[in-house]
Amino acid sequence: MLPPVFGVLFDGLAYGMLLFLLSVGLSVTLGLMNFVNLAHCAFAMVGGYVTVLLMNHFGWSFFLTLPLAFLVPALLSVGFERVFYRRFYGKSDLDQVLLTIGIAFVSVAAAAWFFGTTQQPIRTPAILLGTYNVLGIDIAPYRLFLIIVGAAITLALIAGLEYTRFGAQVRAAVDNQRMASGLGINVERTFAITFAVGSGLAGLGGALAIQIVGLDPNFSFTYLIYVLIVVAVGGLGSIGGSLAAAILIGVSDIAGKYYVPQLGAFLIYLVMLAILMWRPSGLFGRR
Amino acid sequence: MASITDVGTEPVRYLKRQTRWHWAETVFWLATLLPFYFFPDYLQLASQIAITALFALSLDLILGYAGIVSLGHAAFLGTGAYAAGIFSKMVWGEPFTGLIVGTAAAALLGYASSFVIARFRHLTLIMITLGLGLLLEQAANSAGWLTGGSDGLQGIEIWPLLGHFDFGLWGYTAYSYSLIALFVVFLGARRLINSPFGLALRGIRENALRMPAIGAPSRKHIRTIYTLSAAIAGLAGALLAQTTQTVALDALGFQRSADVLIMVVLGGAGRLYGGIIGAIVYMIAHDQFSGIAPQYWYFWIGLLLIAVVMFLPNGILGGLQATANWVQDQWRKR
Numbered sequence: 001m002l003p004p005v006f007g008v009l010f011d012g013l014a015y016g017m018l019l020f021l022l023s024v025g026l027s028v029t030l031g032l033m034n035f036v037n038l039a040h041c042a043f044a045m046v047g048g049y050v051t052v053l054l055m056n057h058f059g060w061s062f063f064l065t066l067p068l069a070f071l072v073p074a075l076l077s078v079g080f081e082r083v084f085y086r087r088f089y090g091k092s093d094l095d096q097v098l099l100t101i102g103i104a105f106v107s108v109a110a111a112a113w114f115f116g117t118t119q120q121p122i123r124t125p126a127i128l129l130g131t132y133n134v135l136g137i138d139i140a141p142y143r144l145f146l147i148i149v150g151a152a153i154t155l156a157l158i159a160g161l162e163y164t165r166f167g168a169q170v171r172a173a174v175d176n177q178r179m180a181s182g183l184g185i186n187v188e189r190t191f192a193i194t195f196a197v198g199s200g201l202a203g204l205g206g207a208l209a210i211q212i213v214g215l216d217p218n219f220s221f222t223y224l225i226y227v228l229i230v231v232a233v234g235g236l237g238s239i240g241g242s243l244a245a246a247i248l249i250g251v252s253d254i255a256g257k258y259y260v261p262q263l264g265a266f267l268i269y270l271v272m273l274a275i276l277m278w279r280p281s282g283l284f285g286r287r
Numbered sequence: 288m289a290s291i292t293d294v295g296t297e298p299v300r301y302l303k304r305q306t307r308w309h310w311a312e313t314v315f316w317l318a319t320l321l322p323f324y325f326f327p328d329y330l331q332l333a334s335q336i337a338i339t340a341l342f343a344l345s346l347d348l349i350l351g352y353a354g355i356v357s358l359g360h361a362a363f364l365g366t367g368a369y370a371a372g373i374f375s376k377m378v379w380g381e382p383f384t385g386l387i388v389g390t391a392a393a394a395l396l397g398y399a400s401s402f403v404i405a406r407f408r409h410l411t412l413i414m415i416t417l418g419l420g421l422l423l424e425q426a427a428n429s430a431g432w433l434t435g436g437s438d439g440l441q442g443i444e445i446w447p448l449l450g451h452f453d454f455g456l457w458g459y460t461a462y463s464y465s466l467i468a469l470f471v472v473f474l475g476a477r478r479l480i481n482s483p484f485g486l487a488l489r490g491i492r493e494n495a496l497r498m499p500a501i502g503a504p505s506r507k508h509i510r511t512i513y514t515l516s517a518a519i520a521g522l523a524g525a526l527l528a529q530t531t532q533t534v535a536l537d538a539l540g541f542q543r544s545a546d547v548l549i550m551v552v553l554g555g556a557g558r559l560y561g562g563i564i565g566a567i568v569y570m571i572a573h574d575q576f577s578g579i580a581p582q583y584w585y586f587w588i589g590l591l592l593i594a595v596v597m598f599l600p601n602g603i604l605g606g607l608q609a610t611a612n613w614v615q616d617q618w619r620k621r
Contacts, residue, residue: 036410084593093409094356098552099596101545105589113583221541225421232414266425273418277403280411 025198031237393521
């Protein structure tokens, strides 16, 4: 019987796409500014709660909430960048870690205050429920939808980075920040925009994750660990690296849970440590 | 490192001057005896504070002096706790040997991981410490036959200390025992950081690349201090297991690592007393506000963290020192 293998690969790929959406923003901003943002998943959580609020209280359809799950965290992150993050660009890792852990703690408490500590229920559109049987393999349409969204966003990001003027500025700033600003690129503005897009994508990921992993106030921390693993394994500032790492971690996690459930998340931590020891700057990192 | 400029002649005299006891230190250690007379109801809490202070001290050694940011330091606390707990269940309940076993287990783990730690800095280092901590927590969770899994390690029985002092409900023994351990380790740490080795560590914190250039074996120093720090954290864990007679899985958890980091930063990293003061303030606040649901407790902790990094970069002790310096300046101007 081969099908379980394909099923695991398919689920792993879908999960990997989710992790990619959640983590790509952090990877690029870390590569750009060397800013260790442990509050990244708090923005993802905001996206999740935007979707829950709009669906359950205002009766919006799931698909319509997704653009807002992108926009709200993106705008919010601009505010945070202006007020807090900006002052910490040149500071030590420790200060950045503490500031952003603080923000993440506050986000957990705020989410618990407004929405309670329970898992948020949502009604996924009927079209994405159930399973289809294709060539003897059960395919869950929601996961297929995730893969399609993830692939579309990857293509859009790569196109945006490779073929636009702004993308060229981002690449230049990642490569050599001083040189880029010497050439007249406004690195701070570039960073602010990238930061907003990254947080927005995390928010979208948070909204899409509800169906798969649920949403509760601890989301900020539970998924932070996965996101950091993806970023560290993929290498900073690399979209392709993040994608490869996200899929690798997604597939290893699902495969681990399927074949050796007693190990829990042991396997992905082991994969991460092994890769970091082999290549300290990640699979695709250059520094 | 401003004080190095006023060394005067020779570094030996500078180091000597650093080892002299300040009157405030004597007052502080005498004050640790107050709970025996004034707060006998809180001795159990006081012993937990002393243990946490010991744990914070161990983190301060690597964070404040060698500049190693660790998000997984609870790995060593948990290892010490589980080793001491399992030892008391499987071999015997004599407390001192239990302490030695717990400390040795954590030191071994620390020594093994120090080879990895010494190779990395920055984000990779943070991720590796985090990953090691998580890995160990998962391992302890999976090895339920040994550790009790998520139910925690139950049924630890500790014999009376020196065959005479029982670890009773009131915590006299627990507090004396933990306080003595804290004081002894503190004396050792104080001597260590005021030695040439301690100076080398501060050099690594200030500039990790330049230290090898002046002939200091940075990686070897990092390995040594990391192993020592792990051993102290293991000792704290062993004390925790013996005084509470149980070990929960969260002794290894991320929350524990984050909490101790917060304590050290709150008190002031790189000051030796920073971790201790931070632990006292944090634990007493936690006890006083224990009525608040945990998620709201972390709201205030989060705000506090943001405030500390934005307005009080050297913690409570740094703030006190800045105030004292300011007052002194005003005094001189007159």
